[in-house]
Amino acid sequence: MQKRNLWVSATKILSRRLRSTSRFSTNLDPKLQSTKVISCSFHHAGESRVSKSSYGGNIFLANYRKNFCSLDENSGRCWNCGVVAVSKPFLSCDSCKSVQPVHASVDYFQIFGLEKAFEIEDTNLEKTYKDWQKKLHPDLVHMKSEKEKEFAAEQSSRVIDAYSTLRKPLSRAIYLLGLEGIHVDEERTVSDPELLAEILDIREAVDEASDSQSLKQIQGQVQEKLEIWSKSFESAFNKKKFEDAVTSIQRMTYYYRINDEIVKKL
Incomplete structure (x- = not known):
């Protein structure tokens, strides 16, 4: 017993x-x-x-993945009122309107309610950006606690970064590869004699252009090249041929730099 x-x-x-x-x-x-x-x-x-x-x-x-949460982290529950989030992404509480802390697991596409893809069909990117800033801008929470002010500053900054990144094809492409864990060295020289010779010719044409009409004509040619390499990147990325995707980005970089030079001269 x-x-x-x-x-x-x-x-x-x-x-x-x-x-x-x-x-x-x-x-x-x-x-x-x-x-x-x-x-x-x-x-x-x-x-x-x-x-x-x-x-x-x-x-x-x-945890073997970056930005993966721990089991005791209530990332879907409001820190202020405790209500469970009913919408994604959870940047501010629908119930008490409190700004939430940044969770790195929420990527830029999720912030704008977009699919993780190179082509963005949503034409309301700017509208969504402004809507978020109305909820998250630090100036709108000046009467709140220091804790929430800090959250608002971080969230607002992240939304700005997300908007700046997704609105441009080149930065959007680089970000997509980053989500796959692939770093792109934009400064790396491409060892393609034909491409380098073409870039040199275009730069000379830009330098010699004496009027805006000539510059716009060159700009149109550059835009055509950008469109070609953008489609090349999209195809490679969708097929998970990441080496080809990196190559496309490096070529896009050359043409974007020339376009920037043209814009400065116009």
Whole structure:
């Protein structure tokens, strides 16, 4: 009888300990080396892996992706009133109107309610940008707490960055590759003699142009080239041929620089 009581007590203690760590532990078979799971982030349905921890022999979720949230982070719940978000992205609370902290798992496309794609069909990019700034601009929360003022400044700045990035094809292309973990070195020289010779000829033509009509004619030719390489990037990106996508971006960069020079002279 005494042994039975000791066993029951030990079971109760173990049960309490398991409940206290239920946020982190899983019921997966310890023999499993890794299993894909859905992200706990409200904004980001990414993937992580479950790995065995040496701490207590338990299995814990290990984060192998950048900007992946921890299990105890209520990223979909308002910090001020506690209401669960009903809309994405969760930049401000629909209930109490409080500005929320920045969550890096929300990408620029999500901020504007767009699909993650090179071609943006939504023509209301500027309108959405202005609508967000009406809710997030720091000047509009001057009567709020210092905490919310800080959130507003960060969110407003991020919306500005998102707008500036998505409205231009080149920066949008670079950002898309960045989301795939691919860095683009815009300063890298392209080893294509024909391209370099063409760029040199166009630059000389721009320097020698004496009137706006000549400059606009050259600009039209540059725009045609940009359109060609933009389509080339889109095709490569959609097919996940990222090396070709980088090549297209590097060529787009040359023509964008020439276009900037033309705009300055007009």
